[in-house]
Amino acid sequence: MTSNNYIDKNGKKALFTKKDMTKMALNEGALGMEFSWNYERQMHLAFCMMIDPYLEKIYKNDPVGYRLALTRHVEFFNITPQLAPFVGGIAVSMEEAIAKKEMEPESVSNIKTALMGPLSGIGDSIFLGCIRIIALGIGLSFALDGNILGPILYWLIYNIPAFGLRIFGAQKGYELGFSYLDKIQKSGLMNKLMEAAGVLSMIVIGAMSSGMVYTTLGLEIGSGESVQTLQELLDGIMPGIVALGVTWLYYWLLKKRVSPMVLIVCTVIIGIVGAYFGIFVS
Incomplete structure (x- = not known):
């Protein structure tokens, strides 16, 4: 050379x-x-x-x-x-x-x-x-x-x-x-x-899904001192399972040729509505 x-x-x-x-x-x-x-x-x-x-x-x-x-x-x-x-x-x-x-x-x-x-x-x-x-x-x-x-x-x-x-x-x-x-x-x-x-x-996608997909459920189960959020219940089964599930849902939708712009707009709308009714929390 x-x-x-x-x-x-x-x-x-x-x-x-x-x-x-x-x-x-x-x-x-x-x-x-x-x-x-x-x-x-x-x-x-x-x-x-x-x-x-x-x-x-x-x-x-x-x-x-x-x-x-x-x-x-x-x-x-x-x-x-x-x-x-x-x-x-x-x-x-x-x-x-x-x-x-x-x-x-x-x-x-x-x-x-x-x-x-x-x-x-x-x-x-x-x-x-x-x-x-x-x-x-x-x-x-x-x-x-x-x-x-x-x-x-x-x-x-x-x-x-x-x-x-x-x-x-x-x-x-x-x-x-x-x-x-x-x-x-x-x-x-x-x-x-x-x-x-x-x-x-x-491995990289899995780590990013856990750390960068911000989906926290605010729905509560039970009452009084035993009240527990759905997020805590799911994290007890597998930490980050919600973020992973959302990631795979989007992946499946993309494979079905759903437009990324449609997914972005729907995400914004669902996030605003979900936060307003207490389904999602920051």
Whole structure:
């Protein structure tokens, strides 16, 4: 491998270089992952915008393939923004293989879905739960004394690792896809990786369901000193069972092709009405 080009073991040169991947990690789509965020598909437009210049080059002689690729990449996508270029690099390398008929189109959607949950769990913990807190602690200690270094240090401590990871992730993601994905797929290891990522995703979703789905029932059972809320009764059976049940209900409704916007509106209405009549409590 040269300093800027990707070369596999057979001496084959990749379509894109490290410089191309660095540009992808810093383009409008990569830096604007949350600018076009919406409740239905979240970061899908920004992700597609991030890799679009590379899809154009891959499918420059195949307008139908280009259109299908764009359709694939406006599907639901959500991840810690600093890790999006890593997934983008993998996606671009896989699109090269798809354009050459070496890989099924569904594979790129599958790998994106498998990576979102585990990488988000890791990325959010590092950037939101660790680096941001450290940066704020150091920055505020200077700012409270009126020192201009406060905001500067905060910006540097948070953004240096963030931008470093964006660039490194984009380069390594593309390298991984170009050099190893085809080999991994042929060896059967891809299915094992997908299964392992799926298990980790379920663990992350389970933890998020318990901690981030705020559904507390206020209905009371019994009277006097023996009164007990329905929430307490259900938590005695299994803590978090209400939140888990709501999560699975929404998942089932989405599989039935109920629009996410309909679910959002219904949730707001049910929440307001339920809180008014004491069914739900904050």
